[in-house]
Amino acid sequence: MAFSDDSVLARLSSLNESHDSIATAAQWIMFHRRHADRTAQIWLQRLRESSSTKRLSLVYLANEVTQQSKARNRPDFVLAFAPVIAEALAIAYKGAPADIQGKLRRVVEVWADRNIFEPPVQAAIESRLQDADRSKGTPKSGGFGSAAHSVHPDLSTLIHLQQNVARNNLPVKAAVGTANQDWDKVQDPSVPIPSAPVYAARLNGLLRSLAAAEGAVAESVKARSELLRELERLVESASQGLAEDTHTLSVLSKRKADTEEKRREVEHAIMRTLPGQESAGDAKEGVSNSPAPEPERPEVEELTPPPEDLAERHTAAVSQSPPLEETTLTTRVPGPEHHAPSGIEMLSNLASQYQSLPVSTNGSNKRRRVNSDEFPDLGADDGIDADVAEMLRRDGEVG
Known part of the structure; x- marks a missing residue:
């Protein structure tokens, strides 16, 4: 069909x-x-x-x-x-x-x-x-x-205008297509011109087609013009709103910056009115920031022998002290009881004491030779045998 x-x-x-x-x-x-x-x-x-x-x-x-x-x-x-x-x-x-x-x-x-x-x-x-x-x-x-329900009223108006434009599209296409076909039929040079009555009827039909197409296009132009005006109104309204919002944003930003600056000034003024807390805070800050003091370097005993006068004073002090047993750094352990030493043993202990190394303050030992002049005077050979005295004299000359 x-x-x-x-x-x-x-x-x-x-x-x-x-x-x-x-x-x-x-x-x-x-x-x-x-x-x-x-x-x-x-x-x-x-x-x-x-x-x-x-x-x-x-x-x-x-x-x-x-x-x-x-x-x-x-x-x-x-x-x-x-x-x-x-x-x-x-x-x-x-x-x-x-x-x-x-x-x-x-x-x-x-x-x-x-x-x-x-x-x-x-x-x-x-x-x-x-x-x-x-x-x-x-x-x-x-x-x-x-x-x-959530469509904005402006958009509702815009949708209605768009519907009018879309509604006119089809009639415009149909009317314009018919008018073009009638125009081609009448103006086609290959078609022979009919008799006057027929030709007049065709021209009348072409006029009606052209008038219908003209009316349809005019309605479409009207609908599109209304849609364009509504769009321009929305654009203008949006532009005005954008300008107002931009100005308001700049004003609010400036006020915010001024308020922050004022707040800092007030905080500084409050801190200046509290000198005790501020000084305490500064002191705490200084203590926390200053490095810990380094310990002093230990005194190192010189390795050179002591002066002569110091040695003589030390010898004199030792000669005045009563004869004691050799001191050690370890704890003394009580030993078995002995009888009182004789004179020979006392002299031997005394000689070994003078030839031993004294303990210095820093724990290092110094060895020195004891001259014969450093022996204490024990008197005029009281209680000493002649052989012992001769032995002591020889030891002193050898030293």
Whole structure:
């Protein structure tokens, strides 16, 4: 069957909710995709004249056609239905039973999930359904319509103007296409000029086509001008708000900096009024920052022998002290008792004491030779045998 308005209406009139009926009609419509714009206009006209059940079937048909077109990367029908789909859904939704409204909402949710239409078109569909809910006082919560309540009024106006522009696209294309075809037929040089009455009729038809195209384009120009004015108003409002916010930001930043500087000055003034705490803090800071003093170097005893006078004084001190046993650094262990030493033993002990190494203050021993002059005077040989005295004299000469 060739494409014509009557053939499209016949297909739409025989449509029902069965899947076979919808699929068959969709295949026939998609076969004539060159007439997608005209098909969408006839579909909208038939939907206005149908009942709620029939409208649901027509929406199912549009859903099948647009999804198949989207899947095959042929956006002809998506673009053709975009200008009229929001109005069609509003007509089908308003006054429909609750079950049909739920099915229509499900179709719109599928479109949103699969991105069948552009976001502005999808937003327009949801907005029209929300308007229908508010008009009857039963707004629906949740679902895809939950975001429509949050739309700003300025954006709502913008969406409405965009819908007007989209609604005029299809009539403009159809009217301009018809006018161009009629113009080509009349102005084609290869076509012979008919008789005057026929030629006049053709010219009258061309005038009607041109007038219709002119009116459609004029409506489109008006809609686009209103949309542009609204966009310019939004841009101007946003620019003014941006300038005001920028000025306010600079003022607040300057005030914040001044306040911080004033706070630092007040804190310094408070610290200056507390000299005791400040000095204590400085003292603590000085103590914590100053390094610990190093210990003094130990005094090292010189290795040179002591002066002569110091040695003589030491010898005199030793001669005046009573004879004692040899001292050691270890603890003395009490030994067995002995009888009083004789004179020979006392002299031997005394001689060994003078020849022993004295213990210095730093623990090092110094060895020196004791001269005969350093022996103490024991008197005029009282109690000493002549042999012993001779032995002592010889030892002194040898030394």
